[in-house]
Amino acid sequence: MSPSTGDAWYVLGLVKLKAMLVCEDVRFEVGGTVTLVGVFNERLLVEPGEGPIVLPRLAFLAVIGGLRGVEQIRFRQWIRLEDTELTARPLTIEAHDPAQDEHNFAFSESPMVFPEAGTYEVALDLEIGDRRQAYRYPFRVERRAA
Amino acid sequence: MRGLVKLKAMLLCEDLRFELGGTFTLIGVLGERIAVSAGPDPIVMPKLALVTVVGGLRGAELVRFRQWIRAGDDAPANELTSEAHDPATDEHNFVFLLSPAVFPGEGTYEIGIDLEVGERQATFRYAFAITRG
Numbered sequence: 289m290s291p292s293t294g295d296a297w298y299v300l301g302l303v304k305l306k307a308m309l310v311c312e313d314v315r316f317e318v319g320g321t322v323t324l325v326g327v328f329n330e331r332l333l334v335e336p337g338e339g340p341i342v343l344p345r346l347a348f349l350a351v352i353g354g355l356r357g358v359e360q361i362r363f364r365q366w367i368r369l370e371d372t373e374l375t376a377r378p379l380t381i382e383a384h385d386p387a388q389d390e391h392n393f394a395f396s397e398s399p400m401v402f403p404e405a406g407t408y409e410v411a412l413d414l415e416i417g418d419r420r421q422a423y424r425y426p427f428r429v430e431r432r433a434a
Numbered sequence: 435m436r437g438l439v440k441l442k443a444m445l446l447c448e449d450l451r452f453e454l455g456g457t458f459t460l461i462g463v464l465g466e467r468i469a470v471s472a473g474p475d476p477i478v479m480p481k482l483a484l485v486t487v488v489g490g491l492r493g494a495e496l497v498r499f500r501q502w503i504r505a506g507d508d509a510p511a512n513e514l515t516s517e518a519h520d521p522a523t524d525e526h527n528f529v530f531l532l533s534p535a536v537f538p539g540e541g542t543y544e545i546g547i548d549l550e551v552g553e554r555q556a557t558f559r560y561a562f563a564i565t566r567g
Contacts, residue, residue, distance in 0.1 A: 306560070307443035309487070312457065321448065321464055326457040329525040330489065333456065351445065353466065389466050425442070 303416060306390065307351040308425045310410060314347040314394045322392060324349060330427045336434040346400035350393040350412045350423060358384045362415040365395045369408050374401070379415075402429050439549060439556045442525060443487040446545065446562060450483050450529065458527065460485060466560075469567040475539040477564055482535035484545050486528040486558060491551060494519045498550040501530035505543050514550065540565055 312326030324347075334341050348365065355361070361384050366376040375397050384391050393412055402408065407428050414421040448462030460483075470477050484501065491497065498514045519526050528547055537543065546559035 307445050307487075309443050317462060319462075321462040322460075323462060324460040326453060326455075326459060328457055329487070329523065329527070331523065351443075392465075 303355065303414065303419060303421050304353040305350065305423050306353045307349065308410075308412070308423055309349050310425065310427055311347050311349065312343075313345055314349050314396065316394075322349070322394075328427065332427060332429045333432050334429065336431050341402040341405065341429055341431070343400045343402075345396055345398040347394060347396035348410050348425075351390055352393065352412075352414065352423075353390045355384055355391050355416065356389045357386050358416055359386050360384060361391060363393060364413045365393065365411065367397070367400075367408055367410045369403065369406055374403075374408070405429050405431050437490050439491070439551055439554050440489040441486070441556075441558045442489045443485065444558055444560045445485050446560065447483050447485060448479075449481050450485060450531075458485075464562070466562045468562060468564045470564060472566050477537040477539065477566075479532075479535040479537075481531070481533045483532070484528075484530040484547075484560065486530075486547050487525055488528065488549065488556075488558075489525045491519055491526050492524045493521050494551050495521050496551075497526055499528060500548045501528065501546070502548070503530075503532070503543060503545040505538070505541055514548070519551075537564055 309324060310328045311324045315323040317323055360381060362379055362381050364377060364379045367374045377395060407426055409424055409426045412423045445460060446464045447460045450461060451459045453459060495518065496516055497519050498516050500512055500514045502512065542561060542563045544559050544561045546557060549556045
């Protein structure tokens with residue numbers, strides 16, 4: 289067996305994507321851990337019906353590694369349907385502990401409204417010094433059969 | 435079946451639950467540095483789980499894999515395991531549960547998965563350090 293790293297998007301330069309997940313909620317616990325409630329895979333199945341799909345809450349978490357020595361991160365997160373942005377946050381500047389390798393990026397929408405069933409994309413655009421990195425996670429929102 | 439096997443997430447956590455409806459909950463996701471309380475070696479954690487989400491598997495009906503944890507250059511010794519995959523779905527979740535998780539002492543460890551999907555092979559690794567607080 290000759291192992292590979294699997295996929296180029298996992299390791300791009302020194303900044304590494306360790307996880308990118310969509311879930312029902314993210315909780316930051318005392319002690320520094322994080323709890324991810326109701327993690328979805330690439331298909332979000334919702335109840336049958338018509339019209340916009342409304343979820344009480346949808347959260348997104350990305351874990352990025354390779355950041356030891358970095359003191360500041362600029363980032364932007366958004367969800368879009370094809371070329372239409374459903375939610376977008378402004379470019380944000382956040383301090384990073386340079387002794388730490390990883391940084392967690394979390395955002396949530398409450399409620400999260402999808403105009404219809406379809407394929408959506410959640411994204412994280414990162415700027416670290418003069419390095420820029422974009423991460424994407426496509427997922428489908430589908431209605432269960434009636 | 436073509437394309438890359440993609441790592442979508444690799445996380446260590448204190449526990450996990452599979453929920454009705456097909457989602458799962460990760461409790462106490464840990465970073466790359468795990469601080470434990472002072473005490474004698476070995477370091478014993480009641481439970482430690484590695485959750486790996488791999489994508490790019492649409493069309494695959496079977497995945498073969500081996501999960502391992504090591505300190506230094508120990509080669510994984512266990513055999514590959516086979517698991518059915520729903521060919522209609524892109525992702526597959528792998529769970530490696532250690533209960534208890536016993537570490538000989540402070541240090542850097544590596545946990546990972548070797549994967550075979552048809553003729554495609556990949557290895558994904560997650561390095562973490564255990565320190566006493």
